[in-house]
Ligand SMILES: Cc1ncc(COP(=O)(O)O)c(C=O)c1O
């Protein structure tokens with residue numbers, strides 16, 4: 001957000017978001033549904049997610065692998081968007097799940113995703129979470145360390161089960177993305193150092209009876225928009241597989257992780273065909289079952305956050321104060337990330353407008369969605385959409401400043417449903433208890 005790169009024009013934002021268009025008096029329409037109608041009906045702030053966009057992107061991802069003749073199991077990264085309705089849509093598209101907690105595991109199962117189609121990643125899995133995964137005999141647990149390996153082996157033996165596992169490899173490769181969402185450098189907390197994998201792999205396959213080690217997993221980071229780190233990462237995995245096999249060890253599965261980025265602003269985000277091509281070229285001849293774990297690419301463009309302008313404050317800058325805050329969408333505050341903002345009414349002139357700061361109501365200067373951005377003129381009461389909010393939006397929201405969680409609406413063709421009710425303040429307060437000894441001293 002602090003960059004001096006010119007902002008994309010409204011027209012180029014619309015071009016890069018084919019599920020959004022202006023239709024005269026209906027204003028901004030998402031997959032046939034006028035967003036202003038939803039905002040008026042359900043109040044703001046509120047999240048909207050399109051089942052059609054999710055399905056289309058799920059299909060496009062699968063098509064990219066099919067075009068390369070690559071049989072790849074796709075597991076949606078639940079952390080990006082964990083709503084049961086979204087998981088149901090993706091399960092119906094043939095997706096399994098990548099989960100990182102017992103909670104996400106329960107969600108995936110509740111949405112009808114088969115245990116065998118679930119991969120459990122996550123740097124700090126508790127004994128209880130591992131036992132849950134063992135109990136349900138999920139497809140694969142990605143082991144993050146030698147310490148976790150021993151814990152898992154012991155737990156599985158205690159439960160008289162054999163857990164299917166892969167080693168998450170830390171390949172020491174920079175994903176060329178935001179430092180806070182980079183996971184594959186040696187200094188990052190994730191995975192098992194690549195040079196220690198062969199010895200540990202041998203020991204595990206020869207000595208451990210609680211686990212069945214089926215292969216390797218790698219995930220370099222998120223919002224990756226260049227090809228080189230994917231290629232380097234997968235080449236490293238391919239070379240490890242060759243080393244392991246030369247040593248007589250068995251490798252049947254490779255999990256390529258997630259990370260494929262999108263164009264929030266003007267990024268030259270590569271399409272899934274790039275990922276398919278890189279995987280085909282680096283891992284395609286290894287005769288293994290391949291897996292991917294995409295999150296953002298599927299969900300982000302499928303959702304928007306709707307908000308209303310509370311006031312336009314004229315000060316050193318013109319501040320457009322909206323009723324959504326960093327407690328809803330924390331990405332700009334957390335990663336300085338850029339999200340497109342479009343008015344819900346059709347602008348008279350898409351090229352004109354005012355240079356403004358769009359800010360939320362939270363008492364933090366980091367609660368800012370756009371800095372010195374030219375937007376069509378906005379006044380008190382106008383409605384806006386924050387784009388690409390379908391991933392890492394609802395899932396990262398909080399009740400900071402005692403703001404109840406916002407509602408979430410799913411649109412699907414001409415149908416729509418409130419898939420998450422707006423939390424009430426009473427519900428928020430009801431979660432808290434003042435001990436008797438304090439209330440009545
Ligand atoms: C292990 C793992 N898999 C998959 C993902 C999904 O990443 P993305 O949403 O960037 O596709 C993440 C998040 O970065 C992750 O940590």
Ligand SMILES: N[C@@H](CCCC[NH3+])C(=O)O
Pocket residue numbers: 079181222223331335391392
């Ligand atoms: N929360 C991050 C992505 C993290 C990916 C998790 N491994 C974002 O909003 O961009």
